């Protein structure tokens with residue numbers, strides 16, 4: 001952490017953000033890394049794992065998502081997992097070194113009858129000493145409060161893209177709906193995880209618009225997942241052109257500059273990134289990843305490959321975003337990194353019956 005403390009602003013103008021996108025690449029990365037060092041250890045990365053607690057058959061029409069019932073992607077649908085089964089997954093994730101357990105359900109919003117189950121999941125996973133995150137779709141006030149009362153630490157709800165481009169991607173709920181859910185989450189006292197997806201055919205102006213929305217919330221989201229589109233056969237975006245990886249890195253860098261204290265998560269799309277691109281993303285200020293072999297329903301780099309990359313870059317896993325007092329778990333995780341030959345390290349999603357995803361492809 002450096003003496004330089006960049007201001008935390010909530011009044012970013014679109015032109016200012018576009019000017020950042022238009023900076024020479026090296027200047028942008030230098031600025032982003034300088035901001036990053038003001039609030040974070042540049043050699044630490046927070047790691048989470050994700051469990052899909054209810055897969056597929058979603059009524060929404062998010063054009064990137066294999067879980068939408070509207071697209072024939074061959075995805076096997078699964079009902080809401082039993083609480084005991086979720087707890088078993090969480091135990092396995094913890095035993096493999098995870099400190100946060102994220103649970104995602106492909107819903108438009110949870111129904112009243114679902115709430116006792118999901119709140120029970122939160123309580124039981126927390127009893128294991130894990131941080132909890134959920135992504136369940138839109139929430140009503142009372143649902144947000146129920147989750148907060150159960151002890152849920154984070155709620156994920158992505159904005160996906162700019163307000164202007166949003167209608168090209170989703171028609172079944174509005175941008176305003178999403179902002180209102182984020183507002184309810186914040187008012188309930190939970191932390192917010194909100195980001196978007198790059199590579200859906202949007203312009204730099206749209207990327208700037210997404211980040212402007214996130215940065216100008218009354219408080220910055222504590223976690224900002226930036227996903228690279230995973231083109232899934234059967235979805236409307238399956239044939240989108242390749243994204244220039246440097247455009248992805250620029251988006252990470254601008255997110256870091258706009259939200260200096262937030263964890264910027266390198267999320268979906270890592271399977272399509274080589275190690276060099278991921279290293280550049282860390283240099284641009286990304287300091288969080290999901291690990292496991294699948295994110296909700298799309299591939300994620302093999303867990304052991306993540307570990308090897310950490311080794312090669314001398315990166316250390318951070319214990320967790322908030323509860324930094326549990327040094328025992330941190331020590332155990334670091335030991336596992338040291339013993340990198342251990343093939344079982346990092347949550348092996350291949351062992352899991354239910355597909356693992358992230359807030360990512362299902363930006364529920």
Ligand code: SF4
Pocket residue numbers: 058059060061062065066067068105106107108137361362363364
């Ligand atoms: S992103 Fe979420 S809300 Fe959209 S279709 Fe997929 S599961 Fe449903």
